[in-house]
Amino acid sequence: MNxxxxxxxxxxxxxxxxxxxxxxxxxxxxxxxxxxxxxxIIDLFSSDESEDITSVAVVDETLTDNFFxxxxxSYDDGLFNYVNFTGELDDxxxxxxxxxxxxxxxxxxxISTIEAEFYSDGNDFMMSNEVxxxxxxxxxxxxxxxxxxxxxxxxxxxxxxxxxxxxxxxxGEVQTMETHMQAYWxxxxxxxxxxxxxxxxGSMIATEVATEKSSRxxxxxxxxxxxxxxxxxxxxxxxxxxLLNLLAIAAAAIIGSYLSGEEFIKMIFTEVIDVWLIVLxxxxxxxxxxxxxxxxxxxxxxVSRAEEVNQALQPLVFLAMIxxxxxxxxxxxxxxTFIQVLSYVPFFTPQLLFLRIGMSAVPMWEVTLxxxxxxxSAIIFNIIAARIYxxxxxxxxxxxxxxxxxxxxxxxxxxx
Amino acid sequence: xxLILNDIRKNFNDHVAVDGISLKVEKGxxxxxxxxxxxxxxxxxxxxxxxxxxxxxxxxxxxxxxxxRRTKLIGYLPEERGLFPKLTVKEQLIYLxxxxxxxxxxxxxxxxxxxxxxxxxxxxxxxxxxxxxxNQQKIQFMAAVLHKxxxxxxxxxxxxxxxxxxxxxKEAVLDLQxxxxxxxxxxxxxxxxEELCEDIIMLKRGKSVLQGNLREIxxxxxxxxxxxxxxxxxxxxxSINGVLQINRSKDGAVIKVENxxxxxxxxxxxSDKGFVRKFEVEEPxxxxxxxxxxxxxxxx
Numbered sequence: 001m002n003x004x005x006x007x008x009x010x011x012x013x014x015x016x017x018x019x020x021x022x023x024x025x026x027x028x029x030x031x032x033x034x035x036x037x038x039x040x041i042i043d044l045f046s047s048d049e050s051e052d053i054t055s056v057a058v059v060d061e062t063l064t065d066n067f068f069x070x071x072x073x074s075y076d077d078g079l080f081n082y083v084n085f086t087g088e089l090d091d092x093x094x095x096x097x098x099x100x101x102x103x104x105x106x107x108x109x110x111i112s113t114i115e116a117e118f119y120s121d122g123n124d125f126m127m128s129n130e131v132x133x134x135x136x137x138x139x140x141x142x143x144x145x146x147x148x149x150x151x152x153x154x155x156x157x158x159x160x161x162x163x164x165x166x167x168x169x170x171x172g173e174v175q176t177m178e179t180h181m182q183a184y185w186x187x188x189x190x191x192x193x194x195x196x197x198x199x200x201x202g203s204m205i206a207t208e209v210a211t212e213k214s215s216r217x218x219x220x221x222x223x224x225x226x227x228x229x230x231x232x233x234x235x236x237x238x239x240x241x242x243l244l245n246l247l248a249i250a251a252a253a254i255i256g257s258y259l260s261g262e263e264f265i266k267m268i269f270t271e272v273i274d275v276w277l278i279v280l281x282x283x284x285x286x287x288x289x290x291x292x293x294x295x296x297x298x299x300x301x302x303v304s305r306a307e308e309v310n311q312a313l314q315p316l317v318f319l320a321m322i323x324x325x326x327x328x329x330x331x332x333x334x335x336x337t338f339i340q341v342l343s344y345v346p347f348f349t350p351q352l353l354f355l356r357i358g359m360s361a362v363p364m365w366e367v368t369l370x371x372x373x374x375x376x377s378a379i380i381f382n383i384i385a386a387r388i389y390x391x392x393x394x395x396x397x398x399x400x401x402x403x404x405x406x407x408x409x410x411x412x413x414x415x416x
Numbered sequence: 417x418x419l420i421l422n423d424i425r426k427n428f429n430d431h432v433a434v435d436g437i438s439l440k441v442e443k444g445x446x447x448x449x450x451x452x453x454x455x456x457x458x459x460x461x462x463x464x465x466x467x468x469x470x471x472x473x474x475x476x477x478x479x480x481x482x483x484x485r486r487t488k489l490i491g492y493l494p495e496e497r498g499l500f501p502k503l504t505v506k507e508q509l510i511y512l513x514x515x516x517x518x519x520x521x522x523x524x525x526x527x528x529x530x531x532x533x534x535x536x537x538x539x540x541x542x543x544x545x546x547x548x549x550x551n552q553q554k555i556q557f558m559a560a561v562l563h564k565x566x567x568x569x570x571x572x573x574x575x576x577x578x579x580x581x582x583x584x585x586k587e588a589v590l591d592l593q594x595x596x597x598x599x600x601x602x603x604x605x606x607x608x609x610e611e612l613c614e615d616i617i618m619l620k621r622g623k624s625v626l627q628g629n630l631r632e633i634x635x636x637x638x639x640x641x642x643x644x645x646x647x648x649x650x651x652x653x654x655s656i657n658g659v660l661q662i663n664r665s666k667d668g669a670v671i672k673v674e675n676x677x678x679x680x681x682x683x684x685x686x687s688d689k690g691f692v693r694k695f696e697v698e699e700p701x702x703x704x705x706x707x708x709x710x711x712x713x714x715x716x
Contacts, residue, residue, distance in 0.1 A: 215501055221515070223487070223490070
């Protein structure tokens with residue numbers, strides 16, 4: 001057991017001290033600090049320009065005696081500064097061309113049939129949307145005014161209805177649109193995170209094993225420590241290094257969001273992120289890492305040179321990719337039969353079980369059963385991987401899956 | 417304390433790598449394991465180390481099986497040298513020796529001691545990849561002996577070393593033997609084996625073909641070699657029964673014969689041919705014995 005921890009600290013220590021690790025962690029931290037504070041940074045560089053409010057020349061040719069144009073010009077709630085333009089449309093357009101104002105809005109018709117033409121440079125569809133809303137609002141105000149409705153009557157029209165959902169069966173759950181969207185983004189993000197973590201750290205393990213093999217230091221190491229202990233020590237060691245990496249990124253995200261003081265980010269933390277889902281994701285990442293890591297170590301032990309690692313890892317990469325694609329597809333149909341069935345397959349469980357729990361309701365017994373299968377198969381795969389690893393580390397030659405596995409299995413055989 | 421290999425055999429599927437080897441090495445003895453490439457030396461070493469389990473038979477030290485629980489007892493210099501290229505001498509020896517159960521302080525003290533002994537104290541904080549091959553081998557040797565093992569297994573310890581370093585290493589090995597370390601080593605350089613070992617085993621295709629005390633083996637080995645210095649052609653001796661091989665040299669020939677009786681026949685055959693400056697019957701060198709026994713047409 002002592003040698004296990006020596007290997008863990010050696011593996012983790014080497015990785016944490018390596019330039020690649022330090023640089024990539026710093027890069028990620030800076031990137032996240034930057035992203036969370038992006039508006040502050042933009043403000044810093046463009047504080048003067050943002051004072052400029054876009055001006056829109058309104059050419060009112062409606063049958064309301066220019067009433068629209070005047071009301072819009074006096075309206076100062078929106079993003080734009082509306083100017084009542086008293087000339088012809090062509091003059092206004094010409095004036096816009098000479099930078100007199102930015103855009104032109106041309107209105108015709110009467111109150112009930114008002115038509116608006118918006119002349120812009122067409123770069124920003126959000127802008128015309130805003131203008132559209134402003135005109136609509138104006139029209140509603142004028143129309144209700146015309147009809148002589150009082151405040152009370154107005155509130156009858158505009159007050160929102162109350163809409164609640166209830167489960168059909170007892171004990172069932174209903175996802176509201178709000179919780180659905182929360183879960184959607186979180187599941188989307190974490191499914192991708194599981195994929196990245198399992199794959200990145202899996203390939204780190206395999207590369208490390210293959211490097212030790214190709215430098216031939218492996219034979220010396222396994223003469224002092226049981227290869228199986230060493231394999232597990234490596235998996236845990238790289239996991240520890242990875243965890244530190246994740247912690248640094250998480251810390252950066254939290255610090256960054258506090259620094260930014262933005263409502264949107266606060267909202268993500270308080271409303272979108274569900275602590276339970278994060279705990280579940282961590283458990284699934286851990287189990288997935290253990291399963292994929294054991295197999296990655298085994299594959300790393302089958303090759304003789306570090307260059308062959310990618311070739312050996314391919315089957316594992318495919319499995320993880322299938323899991324990713326199925327779960328992205330399944331985000332919209334979390335209750336589909338094939339998602340349910342595939343979530344029992346240990347290689348897809350981390351992503352698909354998470355998806356199912358996040359996006360719909362999964363009974364507790366099923367969660368327990370699927371997690372049980374995952375734990376059990378992770379253990380079984382690690383036992384098989386350990387035996388192949390034991391043989392593989394002493395084996396050199398050209399890499400081939402079939403012969404390699406068979407040979408390693410024979411060499412690793414426990415005779416007594 | 418004795419290292420005992422009792423009739424060990426190792427099969428890889430239907431290939432037999434080691435086939436029924438038995439041997440005994442007493443404490444403080446230096447034992448030589450000889451054989452052509454692929455004869456089963458490395459597989460035997462791996463079984464002694466516990467890296468491989470024998471298909472049959474047993475390996476014991478002091479009556480007990482060698483396993484990872486007793487890994488401190490063994491030092492190993494593998495034939496394929498290998499260290500962490502990116503780590504410094506100190507870093508990797510600390511890791512490797514911690515695995516052998518040593519404490520940090522102790523390891524650093526021993527590193528200094530051995531680097532001084534090998535006259536390279538400045539290498540402590542150098543990366544392995546920056547060292548020459550011969551110097552890497554010194555570090556590799558340190559990785560095998562720093563923890564003062566009871567059994568030391570050296571697979572081809574002298575290959576690739578210049579004469580100065582080779583002697584330095586040889587001296588270190590002899591010192592370790594003096595201090596009671598039991599050493600098993602293999603070498604292709606027969607001269608080294610003759611210099612260092614009392615007992616040997618010679619393997620061919622996984623089987624023992626010759627085993628015992630080196631001096632006795634040589635004395636009782638039937639084959640002799642005769643060196644003759646004469647000014648005339650000695651090729652006519654080929655026709656004598658029992659002559660195995662004639663190697664012509666500058667001033668005569670070295671003739672291998674089956675036994676000492678043939679030497680007499682040769683002596684009489686050349687005595688009436690003319691003057692002979694030198695006629696000497698020698699015991700065979702280990703080199704000759706090796707080629708005779710472990711070599712041959714099946715040699716890989």
